[in-house]
Amino acid sequence: MNYKQYLLGLFIIVLTGCSGYTKKDGKVYLRSSNEARIGVRYLEVDNADYSSFKVINHNTNLDLAKDKNHIFIGTSILADAEPSTFEHIKEYYWKDKNYVYLLRFGGTDSKIKQADVKTFEVIDDNLWAKDKDHVYYGLQKLHGADPKKFKAIDEDWGKDGSFFYWHELRIDSLDYASAKILSPYYIKDKQHVYYNDRLVEGANASAFVPDGVGSFGHDDKNMYDREKNEGPITEQYRRTYIDKE
Incomplete structure (x- = not known):
């Protein structure tokens, strides 16, 4: 599977000429991304603060915005995100002072829950990442992987000094030397x-x-x-x- 083509749950950004969000009559709306089937519709972004609402500019195909209280993904609130410290890392990865988020697959709970915010880094442009203690594939931690020795081979396979991994799964009985x-x-x-x-x-x-x-x-x-x-x-x-x- 090519994960760069896997955009499940995401929306295309088009704000007033370049994003799907628009502000009108004291409310915030998002233009529907499913116009081919249902025609043009505008969905209200509930709980958005009109005066402080703004689109977050970045280089991924994702409807993302914030106000003084919340981060919004599409029309939904991104769970636990802290807007004043929310910032882009790389590709679909974001962080605030408390958590790292992977926003590639949509959803409102997209935290990499055990990630160390200060040392987190994306290994490549697929779904491999690491911090000082762990390696991650998407939202999942790799069991026992050594972040100092880990190498992303391609978008499906990775290895450290002892084991090969398919996504987050470790192949324990595989002979490493002849793999x-x-x-x-x-x-x-x-x-x-x-x-x-x-x-x-x-x-x-x-x-x-x-x-x-x-x-x-x-x-x-x-x-x-x-x-x-x-x-x-x-x-x-x-x-x-x-x-x-």
Whole structure:
């Protein structure tokens, strides 16, 4: 999955020419982002203070604003955000004096709850980040990851000095020295194949090949869907995936 294209829950900013927010007759409104289906509509931003309300300028596709009391994401209040110290870090990451927020997926509770505000940094432009004590994928903390040694390999895989991680999941039984990433979902070592962090039972690691763009793969005898062995390779499967190689 390409997370840079995954904008679930977000709104497109267009204020009076460049944002979706507008102020009229003592109230604040947000122009609907679903105009193709319902036509042009303006949704009232409840609890917005008219005089202090302003759009927060930044470089991400996100309806974000503040007044003297609240931070607003779309028409909703961002839970616990403190407006006087709220500032942009990078991409979809923001912070105030108390919390770090990831606003990539919408939602009003977008705190990275254990993040240390003072030392938090984005590792790359995907969903990897770290602070002095922990590494994070999105909103989730990676169990046991060493932030001093952690490297983001791509948008799905990362590693520190001891373990590989698929998103926030650690592959504990993977042989680190012989590990080889096969696809956004599959990884193997000299003996085993894993789908995310789950062992693909019985797969021949030396012959295993991921198929298509999703969860399928095959070795020299069998076909697999995620970690499940689907039995001997069928002619249909061979025509669809293997013969195209």
